[in-house]
Amino acid sequence: MKKWRYHSPGDLQRAPLDRLRQFPRKPDMLVLGLRSIVALIIRGLLRIYNRFEIVGHENLRTNRSLVIVANHCSHLDTLCLLAALPLRKLHRAFPAAASDYFFQSVPRLWIAAVIVNALPFSRQVRVRQSLSLCEQLLATPGTILIIFPEGTRSTTGELREFKSGIGSLVAGRDVAVVPCLIDGSVRAWPKGQRLPRPRKVRLIVGTPRNYRQRGRDKVDICAIAAELRDAVNELRQRNGSN
Amino acid sequence: MSPEIALHDPVFHAYVWIVLISLVVGGATLGFLRVVLKKDTASMFRTYWSWLVIAGLGLAFVFAGRIATILGVTLLAIYAFKEFSRASKLCRDRWMTGAVYAGIVAVGIASLVSQPRGEEPGVAWYGLFVAVPAFEIALILLIPILRNRARGELQQMSLAIIGFFCIGWTFGHLGLLANATNAYGFICYIIFATALSDVAAFAFGKIFGRHPLRSGISPNKTWEGALGAFGVAMILPWLLRFSFPFFGVWQLILTGLIVGIGGQLGDLSISVIKRDIGTKDMATSIPGHGGVLDRIDSLIYAAPLFMLMAAYYYPLR
Numbered sequence: 001m002k003k004w005r006y007h008s009p010g011d012l013q014r015a016p017l018d019r020l021r022q023f024p025r026k027p028d029m030l031v032l033g034l035r036s037i038v039a040l041i042i043r044g045l046l047r048i049y050n051r052f053e054i055v056g057h058e059n060l061r062t063n064r065s066l067v068i069v070a071n072h073c074s075h076l077d078t079l080c081l082l083a084a085l086p087l088r089k090l091h092r093a094f095p096a097a098a099s100d101y102f103f104q105s106v107p108r109l110w111i112a113a114v115i116v117n118a119l120p121f122s123r124q125v126r127v128r129q130s131l132s133l134c135e136q137l138l139a140t141p142g143t144i145l146i147i148f149p150e151g152t153r154s155t156t157g158e159l160r161e162f163k164s165g166i167g168s169l170v171a172g173r174d175v176a177v178v179p180c181l182i183d184g185s186v187r188a189w190p191k192g193q194r195l196p197r198p199r200k201v202r203l204i205v206g207t208p209r210n211y212r213q214r215g216r217d218k219v220d221i222c223a224i225a226a227e228l229r230d231a232v233n234e235l236r237q238r239n240g241s242n
Numbered sequence: 243m244s245p246e247i248a249l250h251d252p253v254f255h256a257y258v259w260i261v262l263i264s265l266v267v268g269g270a271t272l273g274f275l276r277v278v279l280k281k282d283t284a285s286m287f288r289t290y291w292s293w294l295v296i297a298g299l300g301l302a303f304v305f306a307g308r309i310a311t312i313l314g315v316t317l318l319a320i321y322a323f324k325e326f327s328r329a330s331k332l333c334r335d336r337w338m339t340g341a342v343y344a345g346i347v348a349v350g351i352a353s354l355v356s357q358p359r360g361e362e363p364g365v366a367w368y369g370l371f372v373a374v375p376a377f378e379i380a381l382i383l384l385i386p387i388l389r390n391r392a393r394g395e396l397q398q399m400s401l402a403i404i405g406f407f408c409i410g411w412t413f414g415h416l417g418l419l420a421n422a423t424n425a426y427g428f429i430c431y432i433i434f435a436t437a438l439s440d441v442a443a444f445a446f447g448k449i450f451g452r453h454p455l456r457s458g459i460s461p462n463k464t465w466e467g468a469l470g471a472f473g474v475a476m477i478l479p480w481l482l483r484f485s486f487p488f489f490g491v492w493q494l495i496l497t498g499l500i501v502g503i504g505g506q507l508g509d510l511s512i513s514v515i516k517r518d519i520g521t522k523d524m525a526t527s528i529p530g531h532g533g534v535l536d537r538i539d540s541l542i543y544a545a546p547l548f549m550l551m552a553a554y555y556y557p558l559r
Binding site: 030 | 328333526
């Protein structure tokens with residue numbers, strides 16, 4: 001018999017908070033189980049409390065890497081998008097979350113790291129570094145990135161301009177980009193409200209697109225961002241209630 | 243056990259006061275060391291602040307009743323096993339860790355349900371509790387068969403079984419004690435006594451420590467510290483006799499022996515694991531103490547032995 005190996009424990013002496021901040025994470029069975037259970041509960045609550053409904057679910061059925069691009073006006077958006085994914089893909093789905101908001105206070109950090117499996121994205125400084133982290137993740141097949149290119153929650157429900165970072169992430173890369181519209185979340189849980197209200201929320205999933213052929217120069221990148229914004233706007237015109 | 247009973251239970255009241263007084267005395271001693279003797283007490287103060295939190299949480303869970311106590315014990319065991327699996331890198335094996343978590347939850351459930359057809363209703367179902375490890379080991383042995391793999395499986399199975407046994411099952415006896423009529427006395431005593439004898443071991447070792455206890459296992463433990471802890475553990479049952487007024491002289495002596503020797507043995511057996519893995523503490527979850535497992539390790543011998551001793555003389559109901 002070979003000698004047993006424990007693989008020298010490198011990070012045992014790290015403080016628990018440091019370990020929560022670390023990315024990529026190495027979740028153990030406890031975290032995976034807790035995340036799955038909470039995801040199931042959230043799915044049930046959304047169905048009952050917000051009469052949650054998904055249009056165009058078939059557009060998410062793929063085993064390849066995905067970038068989901070959506071409008072953002074509420075914390076419910078992330079939960080809705082996660083609820084649209086099959087449970088076994090949950091642990092490979094990374095919603096990009098503002099590291100200045102979600103990775104500072106301890107409760108938010110815990111929720112972001114354990115429940116949502118968020119990717120710490122720095123909005124102000126080191127944007128390039130965050131984007132390259134996204135690129136590394138996308139290299140593994142089956143990764144799902146959830147990105148809100150508006151960069152923050154919109155208070156009115158209006159679609160803000162998309163940041164060009166989304167363009168530089170998908171330009172010239174063979175990855176499916178799925179534009180999504182979350183309809184009603186601004187009424188159900190607007191920014192600044194403590195708890196969600198029982199208003200109807202719908203998720204409309206658009207058809208995937210691919211920007212493999214596009215160049216990576218500034219003009220193209222901005223054009224892609226604008227195209228994606230138009231795609232989300234079009235979803236609203238076709239299906240949206242307002 | 244329930245909040246209403248705890249409010250009027252003299253034993254629980256007494257323990258609240260005892261814990262408060264011990265914490266005040268401990269704090270005053272540390273303050274004296276720091277202010278008058280100008281000793282470096284930073285690390286001891288870190289340990290002390292954590293003791294405050296531990297004492298508060300422990301009393302809150304015991305106050306909240308039987309179910310809360312069993313839940314607390316189960317959660318502690320789950321977290322301690324998480325640390326063990328991280329340290330031994332068992333955590334990469336999701337099936338094994340999953341099986342052990344399931345086993346720990348089963349231990350919690352087994353200490354919650356009462357005997358279905360017992361002559362006296364309300365008696366804890368110890369038979370089920372004892373059967374859990376058998377099924378758990380069967381489950382762990384089943385996993386390599388299910389995934390059709392043999393390479394390295396013996397190591398994973400052994401780690402899982404040791405982890406489940408030491409952390410889930412033996413420590414889980416603490417939850418079983420919550421079913422006793424005299425639950426407050428038993429639980430508060432065993433936790434307080436092991437904690438105090440740990441502190442005594444540290445203090446005696448710090449002051450008189452010369453001869454290493456087990457030099458191959460833990461360099462910091464000394465015979466002087468162990469004897470000091472043993473002495474404290476032997477005296478304590480007499481001082482706190484009100485926690486189990488029906489105990490005779492023999493039972494009191496047995497209680498002292500269980501806490502005095504069992505506490506040290508539990509500490510040492512976890513030290514063996516830590517030493518082989520090559521780490522000082524299992525984790526850093528409790529500042530100044532190490533991991534949760536480093537805190538509860540003295541109970542892994544003491545809790546089952548004490549529970550059996552108590553149940554031998556007085557049926558748990």
